[in-house]
Amino acid sequence: MAKERDDTIASRISRVLADRIIRGELAPDARLRQDHIAEEFGTSHVPVREAFRRLEAQGLAINLPRRGVRVASFDLKEVREVAEMRAALEGLALRHAAQHLTPAILDAAEEATREGDAASDVYAWEEANRRFHRLILAPSGMARLLAAIDDLHAASARFLFSAWQSGWEKRTDHDHRAILAALRQGRTDEAAAILQKHVQWIGRAPVRTPSGSTREAFAIVG
Amino acid sequence: MAKERDDTIASRISRVLADRIIRGELAPDARLRQDHIAEEFGTSHVPVREAFRRLEAQGLAINLPRRGVRVASFDLKEVREVAEMRAALEGLALRHAAQHLTPAILDAAEEATREGDAASDVYAWEEANRRFHRLILAPSGMARLLAAIDDLHAASARFLFSAWQSGWEKRTDHDHRAILAALRQGRTDEAAAILQKHVQWIGRAPVRTPSGSTREAFAIVG
DNA sequence: CTTTTAAAAATTATAGATAATTTTCGCTTC
DNA sequence: GAAGCGAAAATTATCTATAATTTTTAAAAG
Structure with missing residues (x-):
């Protein structure tokens, strides 16, 4: 079985969040609150923030410094x-x-x-x-x-x-x-x-x- | 003058590191040690890790979980x-x-x-x-x-x-x-x-x- | 002289704490 | 009822601390 040894918490969180955004469970412009997500995954917010950087690079989320991360909207x-x-x-x-x-x-x-x-x-x-x-x-x-x-x-x-x-x-x-x-x-x-x-x-x-x-x-x- | 209000430490670090990698000051396969970089920029390693995620997405660095980040090599x-x-x-x-x-x-x-x-x-x-x-x-x-x-x-x-x-x-x-x-x-x-x-x-x-x-x-x- | 092994040092990944900023919400004023 | 104001609450960004893991060093064995 694929051990999650070579898998950080951050990468797991980014995969789960990406999936939710893609499936529309997280709507465009929805705020992604780091502490809430951290709590859900039973972690601190540090890996959550790293996951956000990944989502940003994929174009699935946008970051407004100091004002939080939101699900990217599209047209x-x-x-x-x-x-x-x-x-x-x-x-x-x-x-x-x-x-x-x-x-x-x-x-x-x-x-x-x-x-x-x-x-x-x-x-x-x-x-x-x-x-x-x-x-x-x-x-x-x-x-x-x-x-x-x-x-x-x-x-x-x-x-x-x-x-x-x-x-x-x-x-x-x-x-x-x-x-x-x-x-x-x-x-x-x-x-x-x-x-x-x-x-x-x-x-x-x-x-x-x-x-x-x-x-x-x-x-x-x- | 462009205030750095809407600019996180992480994004500044990622820009500087990207520039060094591009200019070859950081050679392919060179290890990027988070604490050393944090010290250089006078920060903790947390924003450094966020910068690493950005460099990874750009294809300028590769991350081996638990074994650190290295400058991406190319051929x-x-x-x-x-x-x-x-x-x-x-x-x-x-x-x-x-x-x-x-x-x-x-x-x-x-x-x-x-x-x-x-x-x-x-x-x-x-x-x-x-x-x-x-x-x-x-x-x-x-x-x-x-x-x-x-x-x-x-x-x-x-x-x-x-x-x-x-x-x-x-x-x-x-x-x-x-x-x-x-x-x-x-x-x-x-x-x-x-x-x-x-x-x-x-x-x-x-x-x-x-x-x-x-x-x-x-x-x-x- | 190479390989193995074990302890020491360095490093990563994450947690928990804190200061700064933004958002919310109720109250006042028009 | 809309607009403005100001605490109070929530949230972000960052720092310091710590456990887990990897790398390095150096000594011991073959």
């Missing part, structure tokens, strides 16, 4: 920005990963696609989708690039969960299959082109606002 | 990786910035190019080069993208200072001028294409190793 402009950054970086990663892809990896990616298609809620779909992308990009072996993409996926997931609070409908992911088909035939440029288009597809869904009315929310659905 | 593979990430992201930023560029901005960028050409040492050149890139990309208004590019520029500068320890020779930057010419004529795609090629140009220089022999070092020179 359609940022959804577009993240989509375009993902297109640029995932395209790059795929071009490098292509030559290292094995049939086994592509089969695993296809399985992830099937699981995504069968997902009955948005959380299951997101997990499968993220696994698909990671599977085909990780063989690039570009650590810095992959870390940047991971942070963008976290942002994407947040947008998605915010927009699709309920009412996920199953659908067949034709893009994923087209990407895999192109990769299997060695048509890397075509695979990268589909991928770049794919992650820039922004879906919209109606969400209920706190005031009871309805507005449109936007999110990356690739 | 030719990472130089290439950063160059390609810069090409992808700066290309994206320029395409968005183009429509917001004014003659005044382009004039300022041309002035930065002239200053870079006239620079007599690598530090002055890097400063002018970074200013050129920032000037033409900032009008994109894409905060997350620009922050990512800033971190990549920090990495680039580190590679550069590591390779060009001495012996900087003046040269005229034709790429910068070609980019500006294309932008002035509204040929955005051409400008972006030159920029993407430009930042992937990797120069090489001989460096003396600690053992007295000579090897080749590589760095992004755009």
